[in-house]
Amino acid sequence: MEFKAHIEKLMGVANWSKWKQQIELLLQHHDVVCGDRECPSLLAEASAEVIATYEKAQKAFVKDDSLAQLILVDNMDDSNAELTVVCNTAKSVWERLLSVYEQSSRQRLNRLIEKFFHGERELEDDIAKLEKSLVN
DSSP, rough: OOOOOOOBBBBGGHHHHHHHHHHHHHHHHHHTTTSEEEOOOSSSSOHHHHHHHHHHHHHHHHHHHHHHHHHHTTTBBBHHHHHHOOOOHHHHHHHHHHHHHHHOOHHHHHHHHHHHHHHHHHHHHHHHHHHHHHHH
């Protein structure tokens, strides 16, 4: 029996909570969870048996990580996919989305202040342009 899930693409803050919950469940269903595993590493001097175990673990990690990245990116709109284009692991994609949509109170406050002053400057520029056009 094949499992199919319909998840609305992540559009932004409006559907973030529902999207996050559905994606977490889908990742759990596929036995891949973002950020709970690290890519295995190999010591410089290792036996053939250790190298074989490492290669097997690395291959499994890459496979699972690729699946997680595909699930994440496939369920985002273009602007969110563009936000994560520089990420090279599922963990980094997930952390990037968390940093955007689940900011701390301090980060939110800083962003709101930045938006406020940016908007104020644009308003001043628009008023100056309007005054200039009325004079001419």
